Amino acid sequence: xxxxxxxxxxxxxxxxxxxxxxxxxxxxxxxxxxxxxxxxxxxxxxxxxxxxxxxxxxxxxxxxxxxxxxxxxxxxxxxxxxxxxxxxxxxxxxxxxxxxxxxxxxxxxxxxxxxxxxxxxxxxxxxxxxxxxxxxxxxxxxxxxxxxxxxxxxxxxxxxxxxxxxxxxxxxxxxxxxxxxxxxxxxxxxxxxxxxxxx
Amino acid sequence: xxxxxxxxxxxxxxxxxxxxxxxxxxxxxxxxxxxxxxxxxxxxxxxxxxxxxxxxxxxxxxxxxxxxxxxxxxxxxxxxxxxxxxxxxxxxxxxxxxxxxxxxxxxxxxxxxxxxxxxxxxxxxxxxxxxxxxxxxxxxxxxxxxxxxxxxxxxxxxxxxxxxxxxxxxxxxxxxxxxxxxxxxxxxxxxxxxxxxxx
Amino acid sequence: xxxxxxxxxxxxxxxxxxxxxxxxxxxxxxxxxxxxxxxxxxxxxxxxxxxxxxxxxxxxxxxxxxxxxxxxxxxxxxxxxxxxxxxxxxxxxxxxxxxxxxxxxxxxxxxxxxxxxxxxxxxxxxxxxxxxxxxxxxxxxxxxxxxxxxxxxxxxxxxxxxxxxxxxxxxxxxxxxxxxxxxxxxxxxxxxxxxxxxx
Numbered sequence: 001x002x003x004x005x006x007x008x009x010x011x012x013x014x015x016x017x018x019x020x021x022x023x024x025x026x027x028x029x030x031x032x033x034x035x036x037x038x039x040x041x042x043x044x045x046x047x048x049x050x051x052x053x054x055x056x057x058x059x060x061x062x063x064x065x066x067x068x069x070x071x072x073x074x075x076x077x078x079x080x081x082x083x084x085x086x087x088x089x090x091x092x093x094x095x096x097x098x099x100x101x102x103x104x105x106x107x108x109x110x111x112x113x114x115x116x117x118x119x120x121x122x123x124x125x126x127x128x129x130x131x132x133x134x135x136x137x138x139x140x141x142x143x144x145x146x147x148x149x150x151x152x153x154x155x156x157x158x159x160x161x162x163x164x165x166x167x168x169x170x171x172x173x174x175x176x177x178x179x180x181x182x183x184x185x186x187x188x189x190x191x192x193x194x195x196x197x198x199x
Numbered sequence: 200x201x202x203x204x205x206x207x208x209x210x211x212x213x214x215x216x217x218x219x220x221x222x223x224x225x226x227x228x229x230x231x232x233x234x235x236x237x238x239x240x241x242x243x244x245x246x247x248x249x250x251x252x253x254x255x256x257x258x259x260x261x262x263x264x265x266x267x268x269x270x271x272x273x274x275x276x277x278x279x280x281x282x283x284x285x286x287x288x289x290x291x292x293x294x295x296x297x298x299x300x301x302x303x304x305x306x307x308x309x310x311x312x313x314x315x316x317x318x319x320x321x322x323x324x325x326x327x328x329x330x331x332x333x334x335x336x337x338x339x340x341x342x343x344x345x346x347x348x349x350x351x352x353x354x355x356x357x358x359x360x361x362x363x364x365x366x367x368x369x370x371x372x373x374x375x376x377x378x379x380x381x382x383x384x385x386x387x388x389x390x391x392x393x394x395x396x397x398x
Numbered sequence: 399x400x401x402x403x404x405x406x407x408x409x410x411x412x413x414x415x416x417x418x419x420x421x422x423x424x425x426x427x428x429x430x431x432x433x434x435x436x437x438x439x440x441x442x443x444x445x446x447x448x449x450x451x452x453x454x455x456x457x458x459x460x461x462x463x464x465x466x467x468x469x470x471x472x473x474x475x476x477x478x479x480x481x482x483x484x485x486x487x488x489x490x491x492x493x494x495x496x497x498x499x500x501x502x503x504x505x506x507x508x509x510x511x512x513x514x515x516x517x518x519x520x521x522x523x524x525x526x527x528x529x530x531x532x533x534x535x536x537x538x539x540x541x542x543x544x545x546x547x548x549x550x551x552x553x554x555x556x557x558x559x560x561x562x563x564x565x566x567x568x569x570x571x572x573x574x575x576x577x578x579x580x581x582x583x584x585x586x587x588x589x590x591x592x593x594x595x596x597x
Binding site for chain 1: 448449450451512513515516519530534537538539540542543547549550593594
Binding site: 320395 | 428430454536
């Protein structure tokens with residue numbers, strides 16, 4: 001589906017930018033920033049595919065992913081200051097990114113015939129592990145340990161997708177509903193500071 | 200073998216608890232704790248299987264593993280205070296966990312036809328890498344860099360298993376002897392503060 | 399080719415030493431040092447092969463790699479003080495190591511039929527990810543975020559190899575030229591403090 005593919009490239013684009021910007025003050029040059037952007041963008045999907053044994057990896061056969069990331073890194077280095085000011089907008093892009101990656105991840109896992117619990121987990125992994133690897137590389141506490149619903153919104157969205165596909169909701173509608181569900185949960189959580197209780 | 204399978208689930212259970220409890224003070228909510236518990240429980244075995252190219256991964260096909268981990272995380276969040284006080288007992292569970300994971304890892308590697316040196320290393324990886332990933336995620340120095348015989352006990356136990364299977368010791372006896380060997384070495388090391396010399 | 403194989407073992411040897419020495423002051427015993435040396439030596443090539451789905455992994459079938467690493471760790475623990483003083487020489491070994499690993503990585507990726515952009519990235523990953531994993535394990539900022547051309551020299555060298563093979567330069571000459579290119583770039587960068595601009 002063309003729209004889905006374009007949305008996935010957009011998700012990759014915003015993840016690469018978030019990775020490149022995250023290195024600020026850690027790495028001294030833009031090569032390190034680009035490297036981190038690259039890892040952030042491909043990390044989640046790569047982990048999902050390795051866990052599922054689904055070869056070849058998407059970014060190794062689809063060269064557009066690499067070029068999307070290169071353009072994102074280039075944009076991050078050129079429009080650095082503007083992007084830093086646009087952080088809020090970017091956070092909306094990031095929210096869109098995790099929503100799309102979750103749904104695409106669940107879909108891929110289901111198509112490989114795994115159980116629904118595993119598919120939902122794979123959706124969440126696709127969405128959050130790029131960021132987890134990024135934060136580990138730059139020695140920060142991973143984003144999913146900071147407050148506000150993040151990985152849990154992805155897991156809930158993944159389960160929602162599984163539930164709707166169980167009800168035979170057509171794939172395209174399911175894609176849109178589940179991604180919107182994740183975006184809504186995340187925006188509400190950030191806006192009203194909703195958190196899980198402490199352990 | 201039924202007993203072995205139950206022991207492995209028990210190892211998974213205690214690893215999930217140790218992961219969930221480790222996040223205290225790092226993650227602000229119990230979702231992050233559960234996530235870490237999950238990664239800790241599956242990390243070592245997953246790395247072993249990926250390195251050996253042994254697909255599908257166990258926890259992706261055997262859904263009981265996921266539910267064992269969920270119950271462990273649930274238990275960790277309910278009995279949090281009790282478990283913190285039971286730390287000493289838990290450390291015995293952890294010791295049992297690494298012993299069982301080591302032996303099961305060596306067995307699996309040998310059954311895939313790798314050399315005995317590799318099998319022993321795979322046993323150690325199965326046992327310790329869940330904890331290494333856990334410590335890396337929460338930005339702590341990995342457990343295997345702290346003093347007292349830990350990973351080395353697993354490697355020694357793995358080599359012991361290989362040695363006994365070379366002597367044609369029956370598989371069940373070998374399993375029990377090698378696991379006991381690891382538990383004993385580890386308990387003695389903790390009790391008498393035995394360490395490797397500094398480099 | 400015998401010379402290439404020997405050079406690769408030499409690269410493995412120096413990476414294992416650099417890993418073992420890096421743990422100084424982090425790990426309290428030499429087992430942790432050996433563990434880190436091992437991970438450093440195999441990390442990059444292992445990641446490359448997992449990403450490419452190229453099984454079985456080299457070090458699992460070629461036992462000489464394990465023994466090369468063991469000898470390196472043994473050497474690191476015996477000649478610890480001498481090696482600390484020889485750091486400058488070792489850094490030349492490390493430079494040789496990343497050059498050889500890059501070229502060998504590009505070659506392997508190309509032989510598996512991936513695109514040239516991917517092959518160059520795989521070369522860089524082979525060379526730098528052992529060090530990245532090492533630095534992540536010991537909670538340091540990864541070497542590639544510190545100043546001075548490092549990963550970028552590998553990527554440039556990988557692209558150079560691809561370019562020469564496009565010009566039908568014979569494989570052996572290409573191997574020597576591209577590896578020399580990386581060594582030269584790196585030495586010049588260190589000597590004249592050449593860096594990428596800040597982001």
